[in-house]
Every structure is written in structure tokens, then in C-alpha cells.
Amino acid sequence: MGTTGYRDLAAQLREAIKAGEHQPGSTLPKQDELAELYGVNVKTVRQAIGLLESEGLVTPIRRRGTVVRERPPMRRLGTERYAKRKWKYGDTVAFVADREASGRAWKLTDQTNTVKLIEADAEVLDAYGLDPGSMVYERARVVRDAGRPTHTLTSYYLPQHVEGTPLVDPAAGPAGRGGGFAVLTLQGYEPDHMTETLSARMPRPDETELLELPSGEPVIDLVRHTYTADNVLIEFARGVHAASRFSWTYEFKLPD
Incomplete structure (x- = not known):
């Protein structure tokens, strides 16, 4: 040849x-x-x-x-996964919405949480406009599908927004009925709009181990900013997704 x-x-x-x-x-x-x-x-x-x-x-x-390789990607919905009727008037948080749209079985403990009060890093400081040395709550999640990790998502919150709420409780599963968005709404900070930025790269060794990635598989980084109607940032989040385990679906009206 x-x-x-x-x-x-x-x-x-x-x-x-x-x-x-x-x-x-x-x-x-x-x-x-x-x-x-x-x-x-x-x-x-x-x-x-x-x-x-x-x-x-x-x-x-x-x-x-x-x-x-098995490639049964889960649908990761776009704006529909955050629809208020799901979490504000129901009990369907975002990762559950994806699984239901994909016909997957799920349980709330598919999400595990680690919560810490930490000194904000440069990216978090910039997002919130904080001074160096400022403290934020870090809520780190690992989400699984049938026991296999699909992604991590780590959210950062201002202490005055979430202190004493279920968002600082490390128990497995969402932060109560309706998840974190419902908690923020009860605190007077109802999510209204957000931005999500995606990029692809090869994983670090610790990410390969945590997500149980086969050799050669890239990851998709997601950075999310969530705001109130008054443009107050109430969540800054960073996620790492196994690339082959999702298909990303967005439906939207074309702007004028």
C-alpha cells in the first residue's frame, strides 16, 4: 500500500x-x-x-x-433545558431534562456535590467584578448516566446570595425541589437570562480519570453566566463534558 x-x-x-x-x-x-x-x-x-x-x-x-466505541450520545438541550416551567413550576432540573429528552432512566443521586467556601480565582473575580481575596461558594457536581460520568459542573455563588440555603448543602442530588434556580428565586434572585460559551480541548490527566475517558477523547468546556432580569450575575459556572456522550441540541427563533 x-x-x-x-x-x-x-x-x-x-x-x-x-x-x-x-x-x-x-x-x-x-x-x-x-x-x-x-x-x-x-x-x-x-x-x-x-x-x-x-x-x-x-x-x-x-x-x-x-x-x-459505543456512541449513544445523550441530547443536551439548549434553552429548553432551562425552561421555567420545568424548575419553577415543576421539579425537573437541567440534567434531568436532558435524560428525559433522551429516554434515559435517571435518579436524583446521579448528581453528587462537593461544596466549599473558597477564595475566588481570577476568572471568578472577573465574572463577578470582585476584589482579590474575595470569598465565594463553590458547588462542584459530577453527573452520571447509568453509573458512568458524563460531565462535571462547578458553580460559583456570592455568599450573600446563597448563605444558609440548600445550595451550600453537599447532599447528593439537586438543591431541593427545582434545584439551584428555584433556590435563587426564593432568595429574590430569579434567573432570567444567561450566556453559555463552548470550546473543545484534550483533557488533563485528572479529568481523564474522573470522567473515565478512553484514550484520545476530547472534552467540551462550558462556561455559563446566569443573570437576573436586572442583569445581576447570580451564578458563574464551568463544566467539563465528555465529548462523545452528548449531542448538543439548540432550537431558537432567528433574530430580526
Whole structure:
């Protein structure tokens, strides 16, 4: 096949995976079998599989072989996941809205929480316009789907907004009925609008371990600012999402 033979082989295997010839969760034939099937040497097969691994299509698993990754992405809703009828007039918090839209089973303890009063870092200081040394509450969540972590989300709140509320309670699950947005509303800070900024990158080693990411999988960073109708910032949040575990869905009216 020449010096670029492994790319040709990777293309053929990629198409076979996409066509369903190798189902998610199944194991590809052994490398020597692939070499014989496609008329190449084992080195070419190894390079082709390395390329597919870097693309997130397969994962080498010890004592099992090269496994085709399962890609049943969960729908992550856009504005609809934050609809007030869900949390203000009901009890459906954002991560539950995603699971219901995706037909997934869920339980409130799929979200675990760690809460600390910390000194705000530079990004949090800038978001809130605080002076260096200011303290904020950090509420860090890990969210799971059928036991597998899908993402982390860490929110930062001003103490005067949340002191003594369920948002500083580290118990697993949302912060009471309707979650954090309902808590802020009861405090007189009803969420009205927000911005979300997304970016992609490769994970740090600790994120790979926490999210149980296979080799080569990127993450999606999310930064969220939530405001009242008077433009008071009431939540600054940073999330890290396993890229293959979500499809991001946005529905909106086109502006004039």
C-alpha cells in the first residue's frame, strides 16, 4: 500500500464501522487477521488502528482487543433545558431534562456535590467584578448516566446570595425541589437570562480519570453566566463534558 497505506486502511475500517459492519461494543478482528484480510502488514494495521483511536472510534482494551466505541450520545438541550416551567413550576432540573429528552432512566443521586467556601480565582473575580481575596461558594457536581460520568459542573455563588440555603448543602442530588434556580428565586434572585460559551480541548490527566475517558477523547468546556432580569450575575459556572456522550441540541427563533 505504500507509505500512506495505513491511512487507506483506516478509511476502509472507518467506513465499515459507520456502515454498521462493526457494531458499537464489538471487537475488531485481530491485527494479523486484518492484515491478511486487507493484504497489508501488521505494522500498517497497527498504525491504522492508532489513527482510528485518535479519532475516538475505537479503544484498545487489554486482553480483549480493539473495541468499537459505543456512541449513544445523550441530547443536551439548549434553552429548553432551562425552561421555567420545568424548575419553577415543576421539579425537573437541567440534567434531568436532558435524560428525559433522551429516554434515559435517571435518579436524583446521579448528581453528587462537593461544596466549599473558597477564595475566588481570577476568572471568578472577573465574572463577578470582585476584589482579590474575595470569598465565594463553590458547588462542584459530577453527573452520571447509568453509573458512568458524563460531565462535571462547578458553580460559583456570592455568599450573600446563597448563605444558609440548600445550595451550600453537599447532599447528593439537586438543591431541593427545582434545584439551584428555584433556590435563587426564593432568595429574590430569579434567573432570567444567561450566556453559555463552548470550546473543545484534550483533557488533563485528572479529568481523564474522573470522567473515565478512553484514550484520545476530547472534552467540551462550558462556561455559563446566569443573570437576573436586572442583569445581576447570580451564578458563574464551568463544566467539563465528555465529548462523545452528548449531542448538543439548540432550537431558537432567528433574530430580526
